Amino acid sequence: MRRSIEDTSIVFIGAGNLATNLAKALYDNGFRIIQVYSRTEESARALAQVVEATYTTDLSSVVTDAQLYIVSLKDAAFVQLLPEIVAGKENALWVHTAGSIPMDVWADKVNRYGVLYPMQTFSKQRVVDFQHIPIFVESNSEADTRFLKAVASVLSKQVYEATSEQRKNLHLAAVFTCNFTNHMYALAAGLLKKHQLPFEIMLPLIDETARKVHEIEPHLAQTGPAIRYDENVINNHLQMLSDEPEMQELYRLISESIHRQNS
Amino acid sequence: MRRSIEDTSIVFIGAGNLATNLAKALYDNGFRIIQVYSRTEESARALAQVVEATYTTDLSSVVTDAQLYIVSLKDAAFVQLLPEIVAGKENALWVHTAGSIPMDVWADKVNRYGVLYPMQTFSKQRVVDFQHIPIFVESNSEADTRFLKAVASVLSKQVYEATSEQRKNLHLAAVFTCNFTNHMYALAAGLLKKHQLPFEIMLPLIDETARKVHEIEPHLAQTGPAIRYDENVINNHLQMLSDEPEMQELYRLISESIHRQNS
Numbered sequence: 001m002r003r004s005i006e007d008t009s010i011v012f013i014g015a016g017n018l019a020t021n022l023a024k025a026l027y028d029n030g031f032r033i034i035q036v037y038s039r040t041e042e043s044a045r046a047l048a049q050v051v052e053a054t055y056t057t058d059l060s061s062v063v064t065d066a067q068l069y070i071v072s073l074k075d076a077a078f079v080q081l082l083p084e085i086v087a088g089k090e091n092a093l094w095v096h097t098a099g100s101i102p103m104d105v106w107a108d109k110v111n112r113y114g115v116l117y118p119m120q121t122f123s124k125q126r127v128v129d130f131q132h133i134p135i136f137v138e139s140n141s142e143a144d145t146r147f148l149k150a151v152a153s154v155l156s157k158q159v160y161e162a163t164s165e166q167r168k169n170l171h172l173a174a175v176f177t178c179n180f181t182n183h184m185y186a187l188a189a190g191l192l193k194k195h196q197l198p199f200e201i202m203l204p205l206i207d208e209t210a211r212k213v214h215e216i217e218p219h220l221a222q223t224g225p226a227i228r229y230d231e232n233v234i235n236n237h238l239q240m241l242s243d244e245p246e247m248q249e250l251y252r253l254i255s256e257s258i259h260r261q262n263s
Numbered sequence: 264m265r266r267s268i269e270d271t272s273i274v275f276i277g278a279g280n281l282a283t284n285l286a287k288a289l290y291d292n293g294f295r296i297i298q299v300y301s302r303t304e305e306s307a308r309a310l311a312q313v314v315e316a317t318y319t320t321d322l323s324s325v326v327t328d329a330q331l332y333i334v335s336l337k338d339a340a341f342v343q344l345l346p347e348i349v350a351g352k353e354n355a356l357w358v359h360t361a362g363s364i365p366m367d368v369w370a371d372k373v374n375r376y377g378v379l380y381p382m383q384t385f386s387k388q389r390v391v392d393f394q395h396i397p398i399f400v401e402s403n404s405e406a407d408t409r410f411l412k413a414v415a416s417v418l419s420k421q422v423y424e425a426t427s428e429q430r431k432n433l434h435l436a437a438v439f440t441c442n443f444t445n446h447m448y449a450l451a452a453g454l455l456k457k458h459q460l461p462f463e464i465m466l467p468l469i470d471e472t473a474r475k476v477h478e479i480e481p482h483l484a485q486t487g488p489a490i491r492y493d494e495n496v497i498n499n500h501l502q503m504l505s506d507e508p509e510m511q512e513l514y515r516l517i518s519e520s521i522h523r524q525n526s
Binding site: 119123126128134166168175181190192199206208209210216222227237240241249250253 | 280337338339342363382383384385386388389391395396397421423428429431432433435436437438439440441442443444445446447448449450451452453454455458460462464465466467468469470471472473475476477478479480481482483484485486487488489490491493494495496499500503504509510512513514516517520521523524
């Protein structure tokens with residue numbers, strides 16, 4: 001009997017935002033998550049319950065007979081714990097989910113290894129639809145690359161092979177695109193709060209700014225005082241931020257950067 | 264016979280991105296745009312054609328019998344040209360569309376005046392749906408405020424009164440929310456281009472980042488290396504940007520700002 005790819009037995013090492021969303025997506029698509037490890041019992045149990053797995057907070061109790069181990073930890077913890085994580089399970093297929101960690105981190109630790117990087121922002125309290133999330137895979141063998149692409153393709157329509165070098169640059173671009181963008185929202189939210197104005201009022205502008213770059217390249221989609229080099233407005237805004245030196249400095253540098261890129 | 268509000272005769276002073284989008288929206292909703300002024304003939308003609316108006320590049324040829332004059336110029340040009348703009352038309356209703364200019368700019372120039380500020384990012388090549396654009400109005404009389412709210416309500420479901428002080432802060436927040444966000448997209452696009460990676464691959468992340476703050480406050484929606492204070496990743500990224508000192512400096516400052524806001 002030919003077994004389907006969803007029969008792959010999977011262990012999750014880590015139960016953070018990304019692990020939680022990825023494990024749920026795999027579970028919802030019929031994969032068998034057999035165990036979840038997390039340093040904190042609360043996180044381990046919460047995720048294990050949802051995906052009908054067992055859980056542990058002890059790395060030495062992680063089962064040794066899973067086919068695929070997915071490691072999704074904070075980068076520093078991952079590198080530090082690596083020998084302990086893989087001990088006794090060196091012949092399984094190991095992947096991590098980090099944009100920033102090269103595949104070679106596995107090289108002298110296990111025999112079959114790779115990366116499965118879903119490029120998206122994940123929060124535990126929000127379910128995301130994996131179908132349109134680009135997933136980048138890489139492994140040290142053609143067979144495992146094919147296998148990882150097959151796994152990823154069950155979740156998403158956008159599955160790509162990417163080298164560690166490409167993935168590293170994608171991740172850096174994602175930090176600007178997502179984390180720094182979100183911080184611009186957060187700074188605006190703080191400013192509005194200070195003046196008793198609701199953040200919700202910004203949502204149409206946020207949505208249109210995002211939609212616009214589906215059609216127009218970002219540097220051509222730019223509007224506002226910086227690209228017009230409207231010094232009156234820029235100086236007024238800097239003045240308004242005089243009691244927020246950090247925001248003032250960011251305002252000045254980003255405005256200069258916009259002006260330079262477009263002049 | 265009671266005349267409908269759409270019979271209001273309107274002149275546009277300015278034919279830039281905002282003027283173009285606002286004039287089209289008014290025209291599409293049945294308002295009569297009778298004339299368009301722009302410093303450049305090309306812009307004046309282009310907009311006038313679409314809204315079936317006459318056009319001029321000479322301020323002294325602007326008709327004197329319109330009921331509503333909408334001025335949408337770069338802030339510096341507006342302030343400088345103001346006496347010339349209103350000459351001979353001091354009894355009409357005048358509004359400007361700028362977030363950053365207080366209503367008082369009109370005070371000793373004309374008798375009836377105000378502001379109609381649609382808070383959105385406008386590009387000429389992209390038609391936006393005004394229905395969900397917040398429009399903020401203000402005037403020096405209750406009757407004209409009612410009238411401006413009625414005009415704005417034909418276009419949008421989100422019409423608010425806002426003082427010049429509130430509008431100024433909304434505009435500053437909008438610069439962070441829209442212009443600076445778009446610049447984060449642009450910086451990412453430049454980085455991807457340098458590594459032969461397509462910007463399109465970022466669109467799901469851009470969309471999710473925008474959607475997320477409909478449900479979760481921005482500072483709670485934050486993810487990525489800065490909020491985890493993952494120094495390994497942050498230092499790698501700074502290293503990767505060593506030949507882009509401007510982006511490197513922005514990366515450093517924004518990451519510090521994220522870390523400080525959330526610690």
